[in-house]
Amino acid sequence: MNLYSAPADWIWSGRYVITEDAQQRVIANGAIAIRGARILAVGTKAAIDAQYQARQRLDRPDAILAPGLIDTHTHAAMSLFRGIADDKNLQDWLERYIFPAEARNVTPEFVSWGTRLGCLEMLLGGTTTFTDMYYFEDVVAEVAKEAGMRGVLAETIIGFPSPDAKTPAAALASTEKYLARFRGDPLVVAAVGPHAIYTNSDETLKAARALANRYGAPLVMHLAETKKENDDQLAKRHMTATAALDSLGVFNGRTVAAHCVWVNGADLRILKTRGVGVAHCPSSNTKLASGIAPVTKMLALGIAVGLGPDGPASNNDLDMFEEMDLAAKLQKVATMDPRALPAATALEMATIGGARVLGMEKEIGSLEPGKLADVITVRLGRPNAVPVYDPVSQMVYALKADDVADVMVNGRAVVRNGRCLTLNEAQILAVAQEYGEKISRSLRGSPARRVP
Secondary structure (H helix, E strand, C coil): CCCCCEEEEEEEEEEEEECCCCCCCEEEEEEEEEECCEEEEEEEHHHHHHHEEEEEEEEEEEEEEEECEEEEEECHHHHHHCCCCCCCCHHHHHHHHHHHHHHHHCCHHHHHHHHHHHHHHHHHCCEEEEEEEECCHHHHHHHHHHHCCEEEEEEEECCCCECCECCHHHHHHHHHHHHHHCCCCCCEEEEEEECCHHHCCHHHHHHHHHHHHHHCCCEEEEECCCHHHHHHHHHHHCCCHHHHHHHCCCCCCCEEEEECCCCCHHHHHHHHHHCCEEEECHHHHHHCCCCCCCHHHHHHHCCCEEECCCCCCCCCCCCHHHHHHHHHHHHHHHHCCCCCCCHHHHHHHHCHHHHHHHCCCCCCCCCCCCCECCEEEEECCCHHHCCCCCHHHHHHHCCCHHHEEEEEECCEEEEECCEECCCCHHHHHHHHHHHHHHHHHHCCCCCCCCCC
């Protein structure tokens, strides 16, 4: 340090810094300087220490520093339904188990505690941004801010009475109030979430698109998740689900489409032309036997593809390390080519690729000067983490969510030494246990019953 060092709020250093910048630089013995919510500089520890003087330091000589992980599709509050109906196909899971359980249990308080549980799991596992779609999304937004997490949070619009709206018209009206309330928020991007083509009328889908465009907000929805969804649209309209939504103008604006398993070449060209971002959910798609999305074809076309765990009732966790690992391995086995989706691509999908899906790549997703300071450290001193030959490969194939030590979002430290600084872990776990017992009682005598 010299007398002319520039001031910084933080310097974080580590054995490696994985930047995910345009050159995909990995800096050995690296560091980042942070002031306020943004990154000032990234470089070697020696260079950063020579240039900046920080009020606070975090030195992790046996850890990787990486961009915070970006979850492009989940339903965080459904953490309270974790394990309620396993080993089902999607339609059975939704119609006989999840929809009834939601009708009997989902309230603003349920969403508040379920989201706290989800945010706690995500933060401790290195996820700094999550893309959510659920009911009472204003409550989800409040909890995200309480947790210090970044969120693209979509209010669900669905074509039957839901926990927070009796009609699609009511859902659209409440969504507009929600969009207005959180416009310009530093952590929350409010979004519009028509559930799917098979749960909404054409009129509602068009209205959802128009509402999103009026507010410059993203539209988030499920697309082509199952063969049945696609077959039903082919029978009804003589078009795939993707083509049908395109014909309705649903993609004419910023769109995040989750799953996209049952898409053909023409569908992929539509997604590319319309600039639709795809949220790939490998764990959920395999658990529900929905299929394997053609991710390598999407990437070859230049479609933005990110990763998401989907809901913790269909996965059953919110672990982005698992999603990276499985995303890479599924494409290898689907193509019978071990080179199909390498570790570097999987990590890109969980970071800067996810930012592109959300239209936020200028702000998050990589460690670069001027970007928002969303940073994690991942420990390398555990049995599953040594030795290290390639830190990027290590992140995808060897490291786990519980190897995360520290998390910063928007320049604020929210996890330190594996402990969440913003949420009361003991209280959340106790309340979640109480909800489990309450939900079990509510489902006695129904097909969703899992616990006596």
